[in-house]
Amino acid sequence: MTLIANVPKIWYQQYFSMDYLLKYGYFDFKYSSRKSNEEYILSNLVYKEIFNTEDISKIYLDLKSxxxxxxxxxxxxxxxxxxxxxxxxxxxxxxxxxxxxxxxxxxxxxxxxxxxxxxxxxxxxxxxxxxxxxxxxxxxxxxxxxxxxxxxxxxxxxxxxxxxxxxxxxxxxxxxxxxxxxxxxxxxxxxxxxxxxxxxxxxxxxxxxxxxxxxxxxxxxxxxxxxxxxxxxxxxxxxxxxxxxxxxxxxxxxxxxxxxxxxxxxxxxxxxxxxxxxxxFPFQDGNNSAFFFDYFTNIATKVSDQRKRIYNFIEESINKEREGHKGSIKLMFRALIDSVKNGVLKEETFDKYLHSNLFNLVLMQPILAVLYIEFLEHFKNNDEAILSIKSNKEEIQSSINNYIELSYSQELFSLLSIFHYLELYELLPKEILKKIIEQMDDLSAILAFEALLVNEDNIDYDLFENSETKLLNSLSWEDEFWFFKYHVIFKINLNKKKKIYKEFREFLFLKYGNGSMNKGAFMNKKNLVNIESPINRFFQSKNSHQDIGKFFDVLLDNKISFIKI
Incomplete structure (x- = not known):
């Protein structure tokens, strides 16, 4: 086979490098080396400052050597x-x-x-x-x-x-x-x-x-x-x-x-x-990006004028999407992000009602959640955004229950990602969070687990029992819900001085001790490897293929996380 010349080869080399495949590739963060500013890293599904694989990309060479x-x-x-x-x-x-x-x-x-x-x-x-x-x-x-x-x-x-x-x-x-x-x-x-x-x-x-x-x-x-x-x-x-x-x-x-x-x-x-x-001919082509990114050129500086212009922009973008121009609403968010970032649109232009309008689009199209969070990144404070979300509390909670009932992963973890970013947990009652952990996907379950940990009173026997119920059939690192399981075990073992570590040990003893030995003997590592709890790291490693068990042990020992906390 005649291999390609070195110049075109450069187009592809970054995409085949272990650094790229691990740092950006797992969640498919869209990154080009032509853009030196990593603000441009974006995934359609997850937000880079919540879920990412940056830690594991840094340790990869050490894992081998x-x-x-x-x-x-x-x-x-x-x-x-x-x-x-x-x-x-x-x-x-x-x-x-x-x-x-x-x-x-x-x-x-x-x-x-x-x-x-x-x-x-x-x-x-x-x-x-x-x-x-x-x-x-x-x-x-x-x-x-x-x-x-x-x-x-x-x-x-x-x-x-x-x-x-x-x-x-x-x-x-x-x-x-x-x-x-x-x-x-x-x-x-x-x-x-x-x-x-x-x-x-x-x-x-x-x-x-x-x-x-x-x-x-x-x-x-x-x-x-x-x-x-x-x-x-x-x-x-x-x-x-x-x-x-x-x-x-x-x-x-x-x-x-x-x-x-x-x-x-x-x-x-x-x-x-x-x-x-x-x-x-004339052919119906995709969107003209100039329409979106030039929309606010020479816009007035008066807040009321800017607000009116933005409402018109949202309406026109929705109409374009309805007419078959796919991606119009995505481009609208991109244009808003650029205009706020570059100071073309004033922060005070976006009041509670305008934020509510934008948030509603996320409810309609959950793929917009990442763009919405990136949009919020460029505000000095997000008080108006938080007010807009709180004012729709009843509808949001109804939507969450509906997502759980229908097993709609993307809609749910998109909402939870926004709440996690804004530290807005009051819309999430404990019983809803427990239901998410038991019934939903790994990403949603992790964000629900994190929301529960915000209030230390939630760190109790029920929290670990709730996690074990989800992981009933996950008895090795190869099994289902491994991502959620890793995060729970990671959080438990992150700091032995924290309440979650102490309460977990108490949970293990109460549930699996059976009164057969004293607490000290029970907590000995030689005994713990035989305790068949799906959130017991020692049992998980023992029950996994040797290389896989060792791999996850090294990740835990080196405090490798897949979520920024």
């Missing part, structure tokens, strides 16, 4: 699973792998990066193969160039792309189906390793890949770039799994459609027929 962690376990692990809003009629599932399995996958991508970078670079059809290094303008130029002289565009995409990828089809696309099947038992071949590593990230499942992390995005793009090679006779462009081919002659469109259908069928994938669309 000082602590001799091998990252060679073949044990399958449970991912974090979240129910995410897609549209009013459909939801999708996001999966973040167990952090141990994720590092194993990242090491593979790092070690085989030359092969994968070559695949990415070779695709001339992809608009997504440069990830966050590509500018919006460059993408627009490529689309326009490909459409030159054509009056029609055919658009289509793959049905349920990420959940439908058969992991065994990854070797098929990488080296060809016949070659892959012939060598399927040769586990050391890079493509078989990748297949196996993905399965380990999702309890051995072969259907779908664990959507959520940047590593998965990287694998999906590699997969699609190999598909581009098979369709190289057709002049189309592609963004992830969205295809568009411009044409004048319907024969060219039909030929592309037939070829795409055939190649997808070979991979056990299919076209989402109901999304097929023909656009005619």
């Amino acid at each position: 000082l602590h001799n962690i091998k990252f060679n376990s073949t044990k399958v692990t449970y991912p974090i699973e979240l129910s995410i809003f897609k549209n009013d009629d459909e939801r999708r599932k996001i999966k973040f792998p167990n952090i141990y399995s994720y590092i194993c996958l990242c090491e593979h991508l790092n070690q085989e990066q030359d092969i994968y970078m070559d695949i990415l670079y070779k695709s001339k059809q992809s608009l997504s193969n440069r990830f966050y290094s590509e500018t919006f303008l460059n993408g627009k130029i490529k689309r326009t160039k490909n459409r030159f002289g054509k009056r029609k565009i055919f658009k289509t995409d793959i049905q349920h792309f990420y959940p439908s990828i058969y992991t065994h089809s990854i070797p098929w696309i990488l080296v060809g189906k016949n070659e892959a099947k012939k060598n399927k038992n040769k586990k050391n071949l890079y493509y078989n390793k990748l297949d196996s590593l993905i399965q380990r990230c999702q309890i051995g499942e072969t259907h779908g890949i664990p959507t959520g992390s940047f590593a998965t995005k990287l694998i999906a793009e590699i997969y699609m770039c190999k598909l581009d090679e098979k369709l190289s006779d057709h002049k189309y462009v592609r963004y992830v799994d969205d295809f568009e081919i411009p044409y004048n002659d319907v024969v060219k469109k039909d030929s592309f459609y037939k070829s795409l259908s055939k190649e997808l069928s070979n991979l056990n994938l299919k076209i989402k027929v109901e999304k097929n669309e023909i656009d005619r």
